[in-house]
Amino acid sequence: MIFGRVKPLDAILATAEKKSLHRSLGAFQLTLLGIGAVIGTGIFVLTSEAAQKAGPGMLLSFIVAGFVCGVAALCYSELASMVPVAGSAYTYTYAVIGELLAWMVGWALILEYAVGASAVAVGWSNHAVGLLSASGIHIPAVISNADALMAHVQLAFGAAATPDLMTAAQTGGWINLPAIIISLVVMSLLVIGTTESAFVNAILVCIKIAALSLFVILTLPSMKTGYFHPFMPTGSVGVFGAAASIFFAYVGFDAVSTAAEETKNPQRNVPIGLIGSLGICTLFYLLVASGAIGAIGAQPVTGANGALLAPGTAEIAGRCAAITGSGAVEPLVCSKEALVHVLQVMGHPIFGWFVGLAAVLALPSVVLMMMYGQTRIFFTMARDGLLPAKLASVHPKFKTPHIVTFVTGIAATIAAAILPVGKLADYSNSGTLFAFLMVAVSVMVLRKTDPTRKRPFRTPLVWVVAPAAIIGCIALYVSLPLTAILVLPIWGAIGLLVYFFYSRSRSYVGRGIIDESGEAAPEATA
Template sequence: MFLDRVKPLSAILATAEKKSLHRSLGWFQLMLFGIGCVIGTGIFVLTAAGAQKAGPGLMLAFAIAGAICIVAALCYAEIAAMIPVSGSAYTYTYATMGEFLAWTVGWALILEYAVAASAVSVGWSGYFSGTILNEFFGIQLPAFLAAGPLALGGAPGGLINLPALVIALLVTWLLMIGTRESAMFNAILVAIKVTALTVFIFLTIPQVELARFNPFLPAGVFGGLGTGVGAVGAAATIFFAYVGFDAVSTAAEETKNPQRNVPIGLVGSLLFCTVFYILVAAGAIGTIGGQPIMGPGGIPFPAGSEELARQCALPQHIQALVCSDEALAHVLRQIGFSEVGNALGIAAFLALPSVILVLIFAQTRIFFVMSRDGLLPDVLSRVHPKWKTPHIVTAITGLVVAVGAAFFPVGQLADIANAGTLYAFMMVAIAVMVLRRTAPDIKRSFRTPALWLVGPATIAGCIFLFVNLPFAAMLVLPAWGALGLLVYFGYSRGRSHLGRGVVEVVDDIAGVETTIPIDPPHK
């Protein structure tokens, strides 16, 4: 019952074969693409939260998260090149392990993208309030409009994060009316982000004081399961900073000599980003310090908690790295580069909305594909007659993202988003190994090297990071999953197109539709 209803791989591949994509990308282009996709949100937004969890051990945390991403990326590359159609991990699972597990993956992706978009909105809000309003206009946003409620980790007196709410709704409106970023615009934003971080490294590294790294691991390597602190706990949070590499995997079909160039592009871009992140963390912590604010028993106060918010309001902590909503710009101001810090704040202010747009767009795409398969109501895949966009699902998604951004702190949101991401990545690794057994003869333009090692390493790494998330974030995924099971068995299973004997595969890039009637499976 749970492993039935496998979508015929032949139907999916029939759609892919109708596409005619020219192989033009080399390893260098893939590396640049990967760097552009990965660098951005996490490093701008989560440096302070990561430092509160691990102190200088944040540098080790970036290395741990990067290593797990590398093995996950190699699994993603094989299956993305083999099944190059919409739906990401949801479609891959549907074609290998059946509808039920595919539903759980799609449901987890809904959590991942929506909550991640909320997290980026909160991160944008910090740069908007600190750089644009305060530094340029001298306006101090009232505390009750600058962060969510105190009990959820906002600043003292916080009621609602108004800038985060507004940017989420604005991006949603742009998506509904059909505005999409162009490749040139995106390239400019990528250049802005990378340039800003490069300048940050060059200005901070010469001023690093080694004494600020002592103790290097104030909360240890393992802070304890469910605590979310220590180097591994920080790795589970700043894993968020690497998400986006899977976009490189999807370019495997357009790559020259993919067996050589895909792993170079994937591993090279992730290694570059890992070193880049470590240098940024070293520059931030080594100049103004990044030791966590400790609570009872020598354990750091949880990032985004009520207790930490109270500590950060005290005079002795108000300038601390771990208390900043715009960590990197704050560091540059503290070491005498106020104008450059403001420029970096502007870079984040300009670049982060495009990340919100991509995340909400990806969320609506998953909803759209699941609705098209009959697992969600048809109204969610309805397209506006004038705007030509799935306006209903976009509006629903945007409202959820806006509410999350308005009331939750960035650290908690990132942890929740990571829980869904880690589950999806684990299922991709399982799907690759299953397909090697069930479909060994199907053409693979890229084969994961040493899958017997890389596959289990991906699964173990994802589980390892998951159990080192804060306990509350770990609970969200099974709670969300339980709600998903109610929806699946109460609505989706009985209305599934595959369950009724019809397979429809539409590739949204190529505009190709394949409808294949099959015998309904026995129920």
């Protein structure tokens, strides 16, 4: 039976103790890691995308996405406290439901972490280019975005040569060099070590929170209620569509659970890090989004023919170029550095420059946590025999999984070089939502199959919370753009081929070489 390969929890915990990574993180560090992974992605990078989909209604979108993440976080907390090892949703599914679905979850998490890291790298690039431009150093468009490349791809596949698309083809760039640079820098930092990465992250989180607090202080007193009307210009469809996209803004919180194996007293500290970071981030999102809307407005823009344009496309890039080229003030939905743009329009260019600087300094912490999560997922899958054992190699000096970090970093760099931030975020969400759904299923299954096992943290009202997480994940998934919806089954089909032609025959559990003590037979470690 393909669902019959379940790795016992006792074996998982024993294996972790035998081959564990160094435990160095506490509750405070975990909370900062969670905040570092969450705050920034949505506010600094995706505010414009959400505004184009929902207008001022993106406030409701943040609440919807936050609610789904909240109920998912409660499910994550129970499992993370019971199974304090690396691997996150992959490990939980392996222990509860079985190897095949665990493989599919691990495969889907590649979309969450590696593609997510690429998305934030592109967002960092946008702010870095803007900051340098404000300082008098202009980076040519040809090497700072890939709008022209995407436009030519669309034209090559038969897209209509609209004025907006042609403008993007003529004025856009071909490769995102700054995104390449930051991806490679973060990869190198992760190879050096977890403790060093967490220390750098803590400093960057403080800078980020200070900048967002400054933004709130400057914008909230100047809010104009007129900018909130119409509140839902694209209706409930737009609100849920924006929620599906900015769901990406919250997903970093589950990277905290992937650090469980490197956490001191994980039964206590992991739930604190998960729920604490999510609560703090949600509050910041609502305050900052309200300030941005109330300061300059957030209504969507339409194409030359009056049709609503999808964010992250070559068409909207061309339309925005035409708007600014006419001398009009750039709409919020067109800005690639939304918060900086708001402060500049309000007449606070110096403060805008500081917020841009904070984004440039702080967004690498999000890239770092995304890559960090991905490397730990790969590390655990390789330790189970589902991926080549070489990927589980630990550097003799730095004590980090250096080979898998290089693999992840290079893949994320390639994606960041050629794809726009909005597309990357939506692709990432498709995998994340599947993983979150499986965590909620696993909590309910384990309550039935192993009710007596110690649960340091118990999900409250589990038979309400877990189904709510499942329904919420499905609702957001079907609200994604069609291309993002299709990414998951196509990527999943590729994963199934890899599993049945490589991983299934090499699985340690499938070969019966992992016992309850977690020990592997000699051939497993060769």
